[in-house]
Amino acid sequence: MLDRSSKNASELKLVFHLSELRAPHNGLDIVVIPTLGAVDAADKHRIQCSWLKLLVASTDEDVRVFIFKWSVDIKREDVNVWQQLLYHGRVLVDSLRQARPLETHRRPLHFIVHGLGGVMLKQALYLAHYDYPAIRNALAGIIFLGSPHLTYVDDYRWETWRLLLKLRHKDVPKNILRRTDIQLLASVCDKFNGLNIQIPILSVYENIPTRIRNPVSIPLFHTTEQVRVDRRLATVKAACEELFGADEAHLDLGIAAQDTPLFKRLVIYLRKAPLVSTEVVTSAYRRLELTIDDSDMQSRTGYTKSHAGKEPSPPLLEVEAMPQIKHVLLPCYSLEHNRNEKFFGQRRILEQMDKVLISSSPISDSNMTPRTEVKSESAEASTLKTFVICGMGGLGKSEIAIEYMHSRKSEFDAIFWVNSASIQKLDAGFRDVAAKLGLQDEESLLNDDPEATRDIVKSWLAHPMRTFGADSPQTQAPVNWLMVFDNADEPEMLENFWPPGGTGSIIITSRDPLAKNGIFAQRTNKSKFIGIDISPMLIEDAAKLLQNVSMREDEHGSLESCIKVANLLDCLPLAITQMAYQIQAMHLSLEEFIEYYEEDTANFHEAALVSGLTKQQTIAATWSIEKLDPTSLALLQVLSVLDADVIQEDILLTGATKIQLDNYPKTRIEYFNARKTLMKSSLVSRNVELRFLRIHRIVQDVVRQKLSTELLRDVYNGAVTLVSTVWPYTDGSGSMATDRLRTIQQLLPHIAAFRLFNEVSWFCILRSSENILLEGAKYSALSREALLAIGDQGDARRYTKLLSDSYRYSGICSIEMDGVGAKEYCEKWMEMLIEQITEHQDPTDIYSLALSYSEYGLALMHIKEEQEALKSFERSCDALEEITPPGEAVYCFPWKHRARIMNYAGKPDIAESILAPILKAREKKFGIDDTVSIETSHLLLCMASIRHTQGRDQEAYELERRSLKTIKATAGERSLWTAQTQYNLARTLITRNELQEARELLKQAMVTLGDIPWHKPSQARVRWKLGRLLQYIGGQENGKEAMVLLDRAMQLRHEIAPEDDRREAELTDDDWNSLIYINHR
Structure with missing residues (x-):
């Protein structure tokens, strides 16, 4: 429990009053809320007597200035820092009620709040809005000085709140800001936004970095400098908000030295305050009086306006034929x-x-x-x-x-x-x-x-x-x-x-x-x-509803897991209820549901497991998206890939004629009609004054899930076209122009939404079948194109991560295809990782660098630099061994690549010594033939190749059988890796005279490989092998089919190696293997 006698007590104190009250309701009341620890002995004189007196002296109004002194105890275990902070908001409301008796209720009330005091004020105003109309109606203006404002729980910028604590406290633990704390603070900020306060708000952000000392145990990096509350973090997105960038560090915002631009801006605000305040407060009380006067007359007289001068109404039901009642x-x-x-x-x-x-x-x-x-x-x-x-x-x-x-x-x-x-x-x-x-x-x-x-x-x-x-x-x-x-x-x-x-x-x-x-x-x-x-549920209510309906109250950590699920479902009640019943019906734990939902979102949205719920009442069907006219549907599809919260209509209209997407509205009248349709179904909402649309995130999810890969690409291309059309490109001369920066700020959320390009690219890599790998390459290229176009206008670390990932996925796609550009992409990826590690020492980047050495080795194999590739694989192995925790399975692919090189070099025993310990460790960790990932199947196939070289063909055969079983279970029937394993097993079956099964496996592999250009060498090899097999089996039909296959195999071979003029009969297995990239053999 918190109480006012505790160490972290708070107090509202009148610090000065420039003139006597001429009339109690005239003048201004200003309440100053310093940031944490600002009102201590060292700063007291500067804050109370210096800038505030100079500031209020700039007006001849009757001004009272209060300071709300507060503190928190970061070492308290019963109530954490953030709960203490919000408790002070409640105390502030009570203190204001006592400091402003009835005769002063109409004095306009202004707040000047610094740093973390901002969230305390937002809590206070939310409470006052519903319970204390005297405070609500007197509220006339707010100045936020570097006060962070976030409403989205999964925002990387929450770390700023912890760093602001460190400005006044030395030993702030890293876990002081837990997810539940973030949810609480985000809820307060969101509720403040929901009040839709129509008063002047000046939000001041910092242009000067603030230095924070790190613990001396960290080598090389003793201090960090960073702007703590920038423009994006300062804005509360209120209707009457102005933003002002101050050339001050965070703590200096609360001093506002005379003659600085910040002080001058505050003077302008205060000089305008009397006139604006009078209008705001008078309007608020006029609305209140209308309600009070009308109800008061009615309660005293029992007479209402509607009765005056009216005759009794005649009965409307005539029932003359019914004399009885x-x-x-x-x-x-x-x-x-x-x-x-x-x-x-x-x-x-x-x-x-x-x-x-x-x-x-x-x-x-x-x-x-x-x-x-x-x-x-x-x-x-x-x-x-x-x-x-x-x-x-x-x-x-x-x-x-x-x-x-x-x-x-x-x-x-x-x-x-x-x-x-x-x-x-x-x-x-x-x-x-x-x-x-x-x-x-x-x-x-x-x-x-x-x-x-x-x-x-x-x-x-x-x-x-x-x-x-x-x-x-x-x-x-x-x-x-x-x-x-x-x-x-x-x-x-x-x-x-x-x-x-x-x-x-x-x-x-x-x-x-x-x-x-x-x-x-x-x-x-x-x-x-x-x-x-109606809006989605509050996160706490949504989580508790899920917990209750799914009957998972007793599951360990259930509330935290329910909050995760509620965030995934965007707090949509139907989704919460439907998923809760599916959790029950499928006997899933909450963590299992999160895992499966992210893997197969579409099926969960289509399912109808709620008692009495039909297929037409599921989440996906509720919005009747398929029933929309083509133009409205095309507009909705584009909205589904942009930032959900604020979609400026200029983006949707300016480049409309350039977008290559069927049915997208090209004219304003088409757009207005499509927008009307979407708004009528509440699929989108619109801010008329600021001209932007908003769409629910789960609607975006459902719309995207219904798009084919090809249509999804077209929609993304269209969105990029629209954003690019309004992007303020520059030749460098006007790169910092205010209008340009303002436009960039508005567009950045949409560029951030394009991070999905990388995610789609990775999905395509993992499902490297048919032409989907080409889609992956296109998406990673789109990501890079968008990021390079905008430059680093947002958070540098986030930008660098997205850009380095785009190089990574482009490199991997190229490796799996034809190898063109793979070396350069991987080098750029490694270069960016090394820069980030030097600056931040992030373990995720360190792990990614270890993986990059392996991918770089594969890129070198494409250009026949085997020795350099081997060094890169060895470097990857060394790095992975160093960073993989004891007992955890190591990422095994670089060991497989080393073993393969040694085996092809005629050194199978060395290859075995490299691979066998890794395979054994994996079997110990996961069991024999695990299907945790594709890694075991690759290890088994590589070991089979080694056994063949050693002349241990029976063991090789058994290993290939096991490899095929596990690769089908992990990668599916139609992946390149499955086709590769089928080919190798078929070769072994031929030597064992098991010809019919070998024939089927080769046919399956041929279908999977299809006519994809980068699989041409494998296509040629499998056709040659199947043709030779059919010749061996004999028969007229087999002979005809064999001729077609062999002719096509030779045609493909001449396209790949036109300098080789040997006839088909002269070729052996090794000749066909040599055409194929080593990792695909």
């Missing part, structure tokens, strides 16, 4: 869906709905869509109470409505659920309402047309009577009813089903965000409906 069947609960006992989170939304649908005096909430005038729903007795829930499929709109009608059942006499997906379903729903209320008998329901039933139900909803007929009582107890129009994705269809009046409650769920304020709302005499655009 007819009773409506009440209570009536048409609860079409069972309650979800595992409903979790979203309680705040239910409470918002209560304020609109039940409470006599609903309170305006910032998360609701505001109306033009805020007033009590009961202020107009004939007004329906309506709440609209908008959002894309899978966010849980219907689940919220179901939970609401079940949990609030006692508040209503009747509840109806109407599927609103079509006119036919709406008619069916109203027919069901008429039957259950007893408004029509069965015969009438069968004979009357739907419009008659519709009118009867609408009339009752407008005047809901308990009884009607000639002797019906004149006064009846009121009937409270609730109707849910579910799946109203075409809200205009509701117009003919909308009650003409009454005081009932209506919930609408719709994918169309315009359902709240579109034409339909205006036709029902509302400028707008109250409602929400």
Whole structure:
């Protein structure tokens, strides 16, 4: 527990007041929140008396200045640093309430906050927004001085937060910022963004590096210099935010020496503050007074505007033929869906709905869509109470409505659920309402047309009577009813089903965000409906929902694993629930699910394992992507490969005519229509003022998974074209121009999204069959092209990693194909790794360098530099032995390559001495013939080759059998490596006179090799071997086939080695092997 008497106590202190209060509500209150440890004995005089007094002296306003002193104890074990920090945010709110009594509530409130104090303030403002309106309405401006702001958990820049701690504390442990802490801090920043605060915000970032001393035990690197909070890390992306770069290091931002550009910028801000503050605060209190005045009049008089001068409404149901009283069947609960006992989170939304649908005096909430005038729903007795829930499929709109009608059942006499997906379903729903209320008998329901039933139900909803007929009582107890129009994705269809009046409650769920304020709302005499655009769940709620539904609460580390899964699923409720049931059904641990999900995401999204869920209700089917028109689909496909959060529309429009992608919108009208379609389904949302689109990440995943390799390439090419068109290329003269840098900042997230090029390239390498390896080469080249085009404008380490990976994958692709450029690519890869290791000593880079020596050796083998290749393989082995932990399996390929060279050099015993210990160690670690990876199958095949050279053919045969079995299990039936093993086993089978099996294996290998250009030598060899085998077997048909095969083999050979004019009969196995790259033999 934290308390104010503890070592890390906090205090709000009035440090000076320039003039007496002329009127308590006039003037300004400024609250200064220093960074960690800034208000100590050494800095106290400078901070409190120097720059602040000079700053506020620049205005003649009545100014009070408070300083919020705070500290944390990094050695506390019961409550960590970040929890202490956020606790101070709660204390700040309480302190402000005490320091600002009622008569000062309208004094505009400004904050100047430095460094890590920023997240404390964001926590305080979030709490005040919902619980302390006096603080919320007085908030007039914020200055953030080097305050980091991140909302994405998996952002590499979280390390900055730990480094900021090190500026004031010597012994800050590396694990002080755990993933759960990051999630907590990210949630606070995200909630702050969600407040959508419309006040001036000045975010100051650093242009000068800050020095941090490292422990003296680290050789060569005693200090590091780096800009701690740069422009990207400082921005809160608020509507009224300005960014300012200060030529100061991080700690100096809190001093703001006189005559510096930073001090002058703060003076400008403060001089503008009085006028802006008055407008902001007056507007806030005007909105508050409208709500208070209206509800106050109603509570004191019981009189509402809607009753004034109105005659009693005539009854709408005429039943002259029924002199007896007819009773409506009440209570009536048409609860079409069972309650979800595992409903979790979203309680705040239910409470918002209560304020609109039940409470006599609903309170305006910032998360609701505001109306033009805020007033009590009961202020107009004939007004329906309506709440609209908008959002894309899978966010849980219907689940919220179901939970609401079940949990609030006692508040209503009747509840109806109407599927609103079509006119036919709406008619069916109203027919069901008429039957259950007893408004029509069965015969009438069968004979009357739907419009008659519709009118009867609408009339009752407008005047809901308990009884009607000639002797019906004149006064009846009121009937409270609730109707849910579910799946109203075409809200205009509701117009003919909308009650003409009454005081009932209506919930609408719709994918169309315009359902709240579109034409339909205006036709029902509302400028707008109250409602929400629903967002994904908070990460904590999503993780707990997954934990609960999957019943994995008792699994070790389950909450942390659930947070990982929730992040993978982007906190989408449908995805969370569906995956939880799959975890149960497939008996998976959470860690197993993470592994399999990343391997086969598409199948998980297509599966339908939830009880009662059809194939049409799975994640992939929920958004009906296949039903989109071609132009909208093409636009969505391009959006799926760009940065999800902010996609500037200039990118999508400027280069539209250059993009080579079928159906992509080339004109503005085509684009506007496609955008309208996507927005209507809530697949994307749009910021109208800033003109950018946003798309949910899991939508991107599903769209990309549905693309073929060829179409995925075309979509990526198109995206690169669009971004390249608006990229501010320069000849160097204007490289640092402000406009250019601003444009680059906007485009960088999309370039970062292209990191997937490298990932796709690696996938193609691992699946090196058919022409997919060529796709891998293209993707790595695209990655490099994009990165080299933009230069190092972002984080240098991230940029270098992406660029070095592109050289790596280009080199590997070239090695596996024709070897062209492989040596140069590998050399560049090694060069960049060595530079990074020299600077950072990152273990990942050190390991990659060991691997690069092996790949470089393979590149040298392409150009026949065997001795240099052997040295490179040996260097790789030495490095891997040094860095591989004891008991772990070493990466075995460089040993295999060394053994192969020795064996082909006629030294099989030396080859065996190299390979045998590695194979034995692997068998000890994983067991015999493991399928953990492809490595064992390669070792077995290499050992078989050694055994053949030694004359131990039976052992070789057994090893080849084992190799084929394991390579099929790991690489699949159609990989190059499988074909290679099939060929070698077939050769052995021929010597054993097992001809039919040898024939089948050679045919399979020939099919796998196909007509891919870089496999031409292997194609020639396998055709020659199969042709010779068929000749040996004999028979007319075999003879004809053999001639075709041998002719084609010789044709390919002449293309590969045109100088060799020998006839087919003169050639041996060794002649065909010599054509083939050593690693493919």
